[in-house]
Amino acid sequence: MADQHILDALYATVAARKGADPNTSYTAKLFAKGTAKIAQKVGEEGVETVIAALAETPDKVASESADLLYHLTVLWADQGVKPEDVWQILAERQGISGIAEKASRKAD
Numbered sequence: 001m002a003d004q005h006i007l008d009a010l011y012a013t014v015a016a017r018k019g020a021d022p023n024t025s026y027t028a029k030l031f032a033k034g035t036a037k038i039a040q041k042v043g044e045e046g047v048e049t050v051i052a053a054l055a056e057t058p059d060k061v062a063s064e065s066a067d068l069l070y071h072l073t074v075l076w077a078d079q080g081v082k083p084e085d086v087w088q089i090l091a092e093r094q095g096i097s098g099i100a101e102k103a104s105r106k107a108d
Protein backbone atom coordinates (compact mmCIF):
# COMPACT_ATOMS: atom_id res chain seq x y z
CA MET A 1 0.00 0.00 0.00
CA ALA A 2 1.70 3.22 -1.17
CA ASP A 3 0.46 5.41 1.70
CA GLN A 4 0.98 2.80 4.44
CA HIS A 5 3.12 4.14 7.28
CA ILE A 6 6.53 2.47 7.44
CA LEU A 7 5.86 1.32 11.02
CA ASP A 8 2.68 -0.45 9.89
CA ALA A 9 4.62 -2.15 7.08
CA LEU A 10 7.43 -3.09 9.49
CA TYR A 11 4.89 -4.52 11.96
CA ALA A 12 3.32 -6.66 9.20
CA THR A 13 6.76 -8.03 8.27
CA VAL A 14 7.64 -8.68 11.91
CA ALA A 15 4.30 -10.37 12.74
CA ALA A 16 4.67 -12.63 9.69
CA ARG A 17 7.98 -13.91 11.14
CA LYS A 18 6.18 -15.69 14.02
CA GLY A 19 7.04 -19.37 13.61
CA ALA A 20 9.62 -18.68 10.87
CA ASP A 21 13.09 -20.25 10.90
CA PRO A 22 15.31 -18.63 13.58
CA ASN A 23 18.36 -19.49 11.46
CA THR A 24 17.26 -17.19 8.66
CA SER A 25 15.31 -14.49 10.54
CA TYR A 26 16.57 -12.34 13.42
CA THR A 27 12.92 -11.57 14.30
CA ALA A 28 12.04 -15.28 14.43
CA LYS A 29 15.07 -15.79 16.69
CA LEU A 30 13.75 -13.13 19.08
CA PHE A 31 10.25 -14.69 19.11
CA ALA A 32 11.83 -18.09 19.84
CA LYS A 33 13.75 -16.62 22.80
CA GLY A 34 10.53 -15.22 24.28
CA THR A 35 9.06 -12.16 25.94
CA ALA A 36 11.85 -11.55 28.49
CA LYS A 37 14.52 -11.39 25.76
CA ILE A 38 12.38 -9.15 23.53
CA ALA A 39 11.64 -6.80 26.43
CA GLN A 40 15.33 -6.75 27.34
CA LYS A 41 16.23 -5.73 23.78
CA VAL A 42 13.71 -2.85 23.92
CA GLY A 43 15.36 -1.69 27.16
CA GLU A 44 18.87 -1.97 25.70
CA GLU A 45 17.96 -0.07 22.55
CA GLY A 46 16.26 2.61 24.67
CA VAL A 47 19.42 3.01 26.74
CA GLU A 48 21.54 3.11 23.57
CA THR A 49 19.31 5.89 22.23
CA VAL A 50 19.79 7.84 25.46
CA ILE A 51 23.57 7.36 25.31
CA ALA A 52 23.58 8.53 21.68
CA ALA A 53 21.72 11.68 22.73
CA LEU A 54 24.06 12.42 25.62
CA ALA A 55 27.40 11.47 24.10
CA GLU A 56 27.12 10.92 20.36
CA THR A 57 25.65 12.49 17.24
CA PRO A 58 22.13 13.20 15.89
CA ASP A 59 22.79 10.56 13.17
CA LYS A 60 23.49 8.00 15.90
CA VAL A 61 20.31 9.06 17.73
CA ALA A 62 18.40 8.41 14.48
CA SER A 63 19.92 4.97 13.93
CA GLU A 64 19.43 3.90 17.57
CA SER A 65 15.85 5.16 17.36
CA ALA A 66 15.29 2.90 14.34
CA ASP A 67 16.67 -0.08 16.33
CA LEU A 68 14.37 0.86 19.22
CA LEU A 69 11.27 1.14 17.02
CA TYR A 70 12.03 -2.17 15.30
CA HIS A 71 12.38 -3.98 18.65
CA LEU A 72 9.22 -2.24 19.92
CA THR A 73 7.25 -3.64 16.96
CA VAL A 74 8.57 -7.12 17.88
CA LEU A 75 7.34 -6.57 21.47
CA TRP A 76 3.94 -5.40 20.19
CA ALA A 77 3.59 -8.52 18.03
CA ASP A 78 4.67 -10.71 20.95
CA GLN A 79 2.06 -9.06 23.20
CA GLY A 80 -0.78 -9.03 20.64
CA VAL A 81 -0.71 -5.22 20.49
CA LYS A 82 -1.43 -3.84 17.02
CA PRO A 83 0.07 -0.56 15.78
CA GLU A 84 -3.45 0.84 15.38
CA ASP A 85 -4.02 0.27 19.12
CA VAL A 86 -1.09 2.62 19.79
CA TRP A 87 -2.09 5.10 17.07
CA GLN A 88 -5.59 5.21 18.60
CA ILE A 89 -4.21 6.12 22.03
CA LEU A 90 -1.97 8.80 20.52
CA ALA A 91 -4.92 10.17 18.52
CA GLU A 92 -7.08 10.35 21.67
CA ARG A 93 -4.30 12.32 23.38
CA GLN A 94 -3.99 14.85 20.57
CA GLY A 95 -4.79 18.32 21.80
CA ILE A 96 -4.56 17.31 25.47
CA SER A 97 -1.63 19.00 27.16
CA GLY A 98 0.68 16.60 29.01
CA ILE A 99 0.62 19.02 31.96
CA ALA A 100 -3.21 19.01 32.11
CA GLU A 101 -3.27 15.20 31.77
CA LYS A 102 -0.81 14.80 34.66
CA ALA A 103 -2.85 17.20 36.84
CA SER A 104 -6.04 15.16 36.15
CA ARG A 105 -4.26 11.96 37.26
CA LYS A 106 -3.19 13.60 40.54
CA ALA A 107 -6.84 14.55 41.22
CA ASP A 108 -7.90 10.83 41.13
Ligand SMILES: N=c1c2ncn([C@@H]3O[C@H](COP(=O)(O)OP(=O)(O)OP(=O)(O)O)[C@@H](O)[C@H]3O)c2ncn1[C@@H]1O[C@H](COP(=O)(O)O)[C@@H](O)[C@H]1O
Nearest residue numbers: 010013014017024025026027028029041044066067070071
Ligand atom coordinates in the same frame (compact mmCIF):
# COMPACT_ATOMS: atom_id res chain seq x y z
N1 LIG B 1 14.46 -3.14 11.14
C1 LIG B 1 15.04 -4.19 11.44
C2 LIG B 1 16.13 -4.22 12.35
N2 LIG B 1 16.74 -3.22 13.03
C3 LIG B 1 17.72 -3.82 13.75
N3 LIG B 1 17.74 -5.14 13.51
C4 LIG B 1 18.66 -6.16 14.04
O1 LIG B 1 18.71 -6.01 15.44
C5 LIG B 1 19.95 -6.55 15.90
C6 LIG B 1 20.41 -5.61 16.98
O2 LIG B 1 21.77 -5.74 17.15
P1 LIG B 1 22.38 -6.12 18.54
O3 LIG B 1 23.86 -6.09 18.34
O4 LIG B 1 21.78 -5.31 19.62
O5 LIG B 1 21.81 -7.58 18.71
P2 LIG B 1 22.58 -8.92 18.85
O6 LIG B 1 23.86 -8.71 19.55
O7 LIG B 1 22.64 -9.59 17.51
O8 LIG B 1 21.52 -9.70 19.73
P3 LIG B 1 21.65 -10.24 21.21
O9 LIG B 1 22.93 -10.98 21.30
O10 LIG B 1 21.50 -9.06 22.12
O11 LIG B 1 20.45 -11.12 21.29
C7 LIG B 1 20.87 -6.66 14.68
O12 LIG B 1 21.02 -8.03 14.35
C8 LIG B 1 20.10 -5.91 13.60
O13 LIG B 1 20.29 -6.47 12.30
C9 LIG B 1 16.75 -5.43 12.66
N4 LIG B 1 16.33 -6.62 12.13
C10 LIG B 1 15.29 -6.60 11.28
N5 LIG B 1 14.64 -5.43 10.91
C11 LIG B 1 13.47 -5.46 10.00
O14 LIG B 1 12.82 -6.71 10.13
C12 LIG B 1 12.72 -7.33 8.86
C13 LIG B 1 12.79 -8.83 9.04
O15 LIG B 1 14.07 -9.20 9.48
P4 LIG B 1 14.40 -10.76 9.70
O16 LIG B 1 13.49 -11.24 10.73
O17 LIG B 1 15.84 -10.84 10.14
O18 LIG B 1 14.19 -11.42 8.37
C14 LIG B 1 13.87 -6.75 8.04
O19 LIG B 1 13.62 -6.81 6.67
C15 LIG B 1 13.89 -5.31 8.54
O20 LIG B 1 12.87 -4.57 7.87
